[in-house]
Amino acid sequence: MRILCTAAAAATMAGCSAPTVNLATSEPIKVDISMRLDVYDHNKGAAKPSSPAAQAQDPESRRRNRMADIQNFKNSRLVGEGRDGLVSIRVDTPGEAGDYMRKTVAAENDDRRALMKALAEKEQRNIDAIHSEQAALWQKRAFEGELIEVASPDGTFSWVAKSGR
Numbered sequence: 001m002r003i004l005c006t007a008a009a010a011a012t013m014a015g016c017s018a019p020t021v022n023l024a025t026s027e028p029i030k031v032d033i034s035m036r037l038d039v040y041d042h043n044k045g046a047a048k049p050s051s052p053a054a055q056a057q058d059p060e061s062r063r064r065n066r067m068a069d070i071q072n073f074k075n076s077r078l079v080g081e082g083r084d085g086l087v088s089i090r091v092d093t094p095g096e097a098g099d100y101m102r103k104t105v106a107a108e109n110d111d112r113r114a115l116m117k118a119l120a121e122k123e124q125r126n127i128d129a130i131h132s133e134q135a136a137l138w139q140k141r142a143f144e145g146e147l148i149e150v151a152s153p154d155g156t157f158s159w160v161a162k163s164g165r
Contacts, residue, residue, distance in 0.1 A: 059111035069104050079105055080147025083157055085134030086112055090147055090159060 070087065073079040078101060082088040086109045093101055116134055120127045139148045142162045149157050 059114045063108065063111050066104055066108060070108055073101055073105070074142070074146045077145075077147055077161075080149060080159055081135070081138045081142050083132075083135050083149040083151070085116060085131045085138060088149065 070079070073087075074081075078089065078091045078093060079087050080090050087105050089102065089105055092098060112134070116130045117127060119125075120130045123130075135149075139150075139162070142148055144164060145161050147159050148162050149159055151157055
C-alpha cells in the first residue's frame, strides 16, 4: 500500500507543472473613470477676497510685487537702506535700467511713506519717530554686504556695508 501511495503521489506531482502565464499586453490598458467633485463654501459670511484692482491699491501688495527688484538693486549695491526708513539710490545708472530703478525706488518709498503715515495715525505718534523705528527695522533686516546709512560719533551719517547678521 505504501508503494502504491508513493507511486500515485509521484504521478500527480509530475503532471502538475505550472502553466506559463504571459502578463504583458500588446497595448496599454485603458481605464475610464467617472468622478464627481462637490465644493462647499463654509465661509459664506466671511469677507470676499479683494479683487486684483483693490490689491493694486494696497501698499503691502505693491511692495511684495517689487520685492525682488529692490533686493536685486541692494545686492548690486545700487541702493541702500537710509536712516529715514526709505530706500536711497547710491549709484545712479543711466539709460532705461536707471529709469526703471528710479521709478521702482520712488514707488517703494511712496508705499513705505504711506504705511508709516498710517502707522503714525493709528498709534497717534510722531511720524519722525516712526521713520526712525522703521529705519532701524529695515537696517536690522538687511543682509550682510547691503548698504545701510549709519550715524557716526560726531553726528554725521555715512554709508557702510552691513557686517554680520
